[in-house]
Amino acid sequence: MTTEKTQSLEYLRQEAERRVPSLNGELTVKGLEGSVRVVWDRHGVPHAKVESTHDMWFVQGFLHAQDRLWGMERTRRFFHGTLAQIIGEGGLRPDRLYRRVGxxxxxxxxxxxxxxxGRLVVEAYVAGINAYLDMELPLPIEFEVLGYSPARWEPTDVTGRWKLIAYSQSMNGQTKLGRLQLLKALGPKFFAKLFPYYPTDGPTIVPPGEPAGERPMAELLDLYEAAHAQAGISEQNGSNNWVVDGSLSATGYPLLAGDPHLAITVPSFWNVQHIQGPQFSFTGASMPGVPGVTYYGHNGHTAWSVTTAGADAQDLFLEQISDREPPQYLFQGQWLSAEVHEEKIWVKGQAEPVVEQVIETHHGPVVSGGPGRRGPAVALCWSGNEIQQTFSSFVPMHASKTVDELIEAHRQWTSHTNRVLADTAGNIGYILSGQLPVRKGGPAHVPVPGWTGEHEWESQVPFEGMPRVVNPHSHFINTSNNLIVPYNFPHYVAPAGNPTRAERVVQMLKGQTRFAIDDFARMQADNFNIPGAYMAKRVRSVEPESELGRQARDILAGWDGYHQPENxxxxxxxTLRWKLFDATLGRLRAWMPEHKPSAESLRSYMTAVLGMIQSDDRELLSHEALPFDDWNVPLAEALDAAAEHLDQVLGSDPAKWTWGGLHYVNFRHGIGREEPEASLLNAGRFASGGSGETVNNTGHGGGPSFGANTVAxxxxxxDLADVNNSVFIIPPGQSGHVASPHYADHLEDYLAVRYRPLLWDWARIEAEAESEQKLTPG
Incomplete structure (x- = not known):
C-alpha cells in the first residue's frame, strides 16, 4: 500500500471510530409515545422494552438507522434504481433493470x-428511522468515503424494499430465458433431458398421498446477471429449515432450525433484535429497512423459519409493439395503448442523465426490446406488480400464539417462502406463503406470446388451496428448496429443485429418535455430499489417460463423502464436476448459435447430468455435439482435466490438493474492493468446507475460482420447551459500524459452527448486558 493510501487508511480509521454511536446514556427522541429502555448484550443484540405497539415499530426503525444505516441506504438504491448516482457506470445496468421492472x-x-x-406499522417504523436521521449524528464511514448524505425515508421506501424481497424470491424470469435458448438450440428431445429433471423418489415438502428475437433475450440476460451480481442475488440462493415435534425432541416439545443461504454481505444482511411490547414481543433476524422479524424468530409462543420457495410467480410475455407514438401493442387482433414511463438515471461523473423510456402493457413492464428493435419485446408479468397487503399480516404474525394462528396470519402474505412453524403447545406446521397465479394455458416454462391471449393470468390460487401441513405423521417437516408438492397437486407451484440437501436432512432426521439443540447444530454443520459419495464409487470403473488423472481417480474413489476443507x-x-460440465454442457453451449446461455445458468443443469450418469441414461450423449457413447469417456476426460488443473493450482503433490486450498468464504464489503477501503472494511477470507450440495451450503459457481457465492x-x-435455550449466530457480526467491537466478532464462532444465546428472559439479558440507553419522548 502506498504512503498516501496508508495515511488515508489511518484517517478513515479515526473517522470510523468517531462515527460509532454511543450506546450508553439518555437520548431525547421526537415521535416516541413513551419511554424506552434499550439494553445491548455482549453479543451486540439490542433488547428494547417499550410501552406501546406504535413504539415497537418506531424503536425498530430507530435502532436499524443507528446501527445499519449504510446497508439500508445501499439496498434502497437498488430498488430505486439509483446506484449509478453514487458508484458510477458500474451501477448503470442494475439501475436499468430495476427501473424497467418498476x-x-x-x-x-x-x-x-x-x-x-399495515399503514400504522410502516409509518411508525419510518418515523423511527427519520427521528434518528433528524438528530444529525455522525453518519457511518461509508458516507464519508462516497461523499454524500442519505435522504429521509418515506413509507414507499419500505414498500419498495418489500417489493425487492418479493422480486428476488420469484425471479424465475431469468431462468425462463435460459430455458428458451436451450429449447431453441437443442430442440424438444434433448431439452427434455435437462428440464424438468427431478428424481421420482426425491423428497417433497408436503408428503404425497394424492418464437422470440435473440437480441432482446441476450440484452435482458446481461441486465439480469449484472443486477443480481450487484444485489447479491444468486440462482443458488436458498436455505434450510426443519422442525421436529415433541415425540422426536429430547424435551418433549418442538425444536425448530433455520439457516438462510444468500450471498455474503458485509455488514450482514440480517440484524438480530428483541422488542418487548405491552401486548406481544418478538426476537430474531430482522431485515434493516423492514419492520419485524418476519423470516426467522419467535415471540415466546410461536416460532418460524423460512426458505425460498422458487415459486413460479413470474412470466415473460413476448409483445408486438408498434412504432407509433404513443406506442401500442397487439392483443387478440387489436392494437391497445401502452403506458409509457420516462426514467432518468443519473450516473456519477456525467452531466446528463441516461433516459429510459419504459413501455408497459397489461401484462407488465417491457424489460427488453421495444419499438425499432428486432423481434418481439419482452414484458415481465409478476405478482408483485399488483396491489398487495403484506403489511396487514405483520401484527397478527408477531402476536400469534398457535401454529394455526400463524398460518392464518399469512393469508395476505406476498413473498414466496416455505414457512416452517412451531408453538409451545407442541404443534408443528408448514405453509407456502405468497400468491400463485392460475394461468389460462397452464404453466409457462419459457417466454410465451402475449398477443394471443392464450396465456393470461386468470386468478390466483386461493389461500385455502396453498400447500400446507400441520402435525404430520412423520413428526418432522423439512424444506431445503426441494420439490414442494407431488406432481399430482391440483395447481402448478414451482419447478423441481435440487433434492440433495433435503435428502441429507431427512436422512439425519430419520437416523435418530431424540434431538437436542446440539444435534441440530451438528446437522447445520453437516458437510456430507450425497452426489459426491456416489461419484466416489462411480469413478472406480473409469480409466483416465494420464497418470495424474489416475491418481485423482484413486483419491476420489477412497472418499467418505464428507466435504471437509482439509480433504x-x-x-x-x-474440480471433476467443473470439468465434467466442460465436457458435456460446455460442448453443447459451444455448439449453440449466438447468444448462448451463460455458463452460470447452465450449471444449474448439472444435477440433471449427474442423474443421467447415475441411471446410465445415455440419450443426451447421442447429440451431435457430444462425441461419446458411454459416460465413462467424459468422466475420464474430466478426471484428466481436473488433475491437470489441480497440479497447476495446488502443486504436483496430490497430498496437498485440499478442498480448502481452492474453496473459501470471503467477507468483503460492497465498497471494499480497493485500498484503503479494503483494509478498513473487509472482514477476512477463510478456507471453507462444504459445497452447494451439502447442508452446510457454501455454493460456488465452479472453477477456476471456487470461492463461495452462497453461504448460511x-x-x-x-427450543419451544424453553425459548431461553434458543441460539443463533450472525456473520460477520451484529454491527454495521466497522469500528464497533461487534462488526465481525461472530466470525470465529460462525466458521466453527458455534452459537450465541438468543436471550429472551430479562434476568439473563441484564446478566449479559454490555450497555444501556434510555430513549425519552421529545
Missing part, C-alpha cells in the same frame, strides 16, 4: 391502498 412504481402504486393496520477428495470431486448468512435453533 419496483418503485409498484411500491408507489400500492401505498395509497395499504390497509390501516483432497473434495478438491478432486469439485444466519443460523438459529429455537
Amino acid at each position: 419496483l418503485m412504481r409498484a411500491a408507489q402504486r400500492e401505498w395509497p391502498h395499504v390497509e390501516k393496520e 483432497a477428495a473434495g478438491a478432486v470431486y469439485e 448468512t444466519y443460523r438459529q435453533i429455537i
Whole structure:
C-alpha cells in the first residue's frame, strides 16, 4: 500500500471510530409515545422494552438507522434504481433493470391502498428511522468515503424494499430465458433431458398421498446477471429449515432450525433484535429497512423459519409493439395503448442523465426490446406488480400464539417462502406463503406470446388451496428448496429443485429418535455430499489417460463423502464436476448459435447430468455435439482435466490438493474492493468446507475460482420447551459500524459452527448486558 493510501487508511480509521454511536446514556427522541429502555448484550443484540405497539415499530426503525444505516441506504438504491448516482457506470445496468421492472412504481402504486393496520406499522417504523436521521449524528464511514448524505425515508421506501424481497424470491424470469435458448438450440428431445429433471423418489415438502428475437433475450440476460451480481442475488440462493415435534425432541416439545443461504454481505444482511411490547414481543433476524422479524424468530409462543420457495410467480410475455407514438401493442387482433414511463438515471461523473423510456402493457413492464428493435419485446408479468397487503399480516404474525394462528396470519402474505412453524403447545406446521397465479394455458416454462391471449393470468390460487401441513405423521417437516408438492397437486407451484440437501436432512432426521439443540447444530454443520459419495464409487470403473488423472481417480474413489476443507477428495470431486460440465454442457453451449446461455445458468443443469450418469441414461450423449457413447469417456476426460488443473493450482503433490486450498468464504464489503477501503472494511477470507450440495451450503459457481457465492448468512435453533435455550449466530457480526467491537466478532464462532444465546428472559439479558440507553419522548 502506498504512503498516501496508508495515511488515508489511518484517517478513515479515526473517522470510523468517531462515527460509532454511543450506546450508553439518555437520548431525547421526537415521535416516541413513551419511554424506552434499550439494553445491548455482549453479543451486540439490542433488547428494547417499550410501552406501546406504535413504539415497537418506531424503536425498530430507530435502532436499524443507528446501527445499519449504510446497508439500508445501499439496498434502497437498488430498488430505486439509483446506484449509478453514487458508484458510477458500474451501477448503470442494475439501475436499468430495476427501473424497467418498476419496483418503485409498484411500491408507489400500492401505498395509497395499504390497509390501516399495515399503514400504522410502516409509518411508525419510518418515523423511527427519520427521528434518528433528524438528530444529525455522525453518519457511518461509508458516507464519508462516497461523499454524500442519505435522504429521509418515506413509507414507499419500505414498500419498495418489500417489493425487492418479493422480486428476488420469484425471479424465475431469468431462468425462463435460459430455458428458451436451450429449447431453441437443442430442440424438444434433448431439452427434455435437462428440464424438468427431478428424481421420482426425491423428497417433497408436503408428503404425497394424492418464437422470440435473440437480441432482446441476450440484452435482458446481461441486465439480469449484472443486477443480481450487484444485489447479491444468486440462482443458488436458498436455505434450510426443519422442525421436529415433541415425540422426536429430547424435551418433549418442538425444536425448530433455520439457516438462510444468500450471498455474503458485509455488514450482514440480517440484524438480530428483541422488542418487548405491552401486548406481544418478538426476537430474531430482522431485515434493516423492514419492520419485524418476519423470516426467522419467535415471540415466546410461536416460532418460524423460512426458505425460498422458487415459486413460479413470474412470466415473460413476448409483445408486438408498434412504432407509433404513443406506442401500442397487439392483443387478440387489436392494437391497445401502452403506458409509457420516462426514467432518468443519473450516473456519477456525467452531466446528463441516461433516459429510459419504459413501455408497459397489461401484462407488465417491457424489460427488453421495444419499438425499432428486432423481434418481439419482452414484458415481465409478476405478482408483485399488483396491489398487495403484506403489511396487514405483520401484527397478527408477531402476536400469534398457535401454529394455526400463524398460518392464518399469512393469508395476505406476498413473498414466496416455505414457512416452517412451531408453538409451545407442541404443534408443528408448514405453509407456502405468497400468491400463485392460475394461468389460462397452464404453466409457462419459457417466454410465451402475449398477443394471443392464450396465456393470461386468470386468478390466483386461493389461500385455502396453498400447500400446507400441520402435525404430520412423520413428526418432522423439512424444506431445503426441494420439490414442494407431488406432481399430482391440483395447481402448478414451482419447478423441481435440487433434492440433495433435503435428502441429507431427512436422512439425519430419520437416523435418530431424540434431538437436542446440539444435534441440530451438528446437522447445520453437516458437510456430507450425497452426489459426491456416489461419484466416489462411480469413478472406480473409469480409466483416465494420464497418470495424474489416475491418481485423482484413486483419491476420489477412497472418499467418505464428507466435504471437509482439509480433504483432497473434495478438491478432486469439485474440480471433476467443473470439468465434467466442460465436457458435456460446455460442448453443447459451444455448439449453440449466438447468444448462448451463460455458463452460470447452465450449471444449474448439472444435477440433471449427474442423474443421467447415475441411471446410465445415455440419450443426451447421442447429440451431435457430444462425441461419446458411454459416460465413462467424459468422466475420464474430466478426471484428466481436473488433475491437470489441480497440479497447476495446488502443486504436483496430490497430498496437498485440499478442498480448502481452492474453496473459501470471503467477507468483503460492497465498497471494499480497493485500498484503503479494503483494509478498513473487509472482514477476512477463510478456507471453507462444504459445497452447494451439502447442508452446510457454501455454493460456488465452479472453477477456476471456487470461492463461495452462497453461504448460511444466519443460523438459529429455537427450543419451544424453553425459548431461553434458543441460539443463533450472525456473520460477520451484529454491527454495521466497522469500528464497533461487534462488526465481525461472530466470525470465529460462525466458521466453527458455534452459537450465541438468543436471550429472551430479562434476568439473563441484564446478566449479559454490555450497555444501556434510555430513549425519552421529545
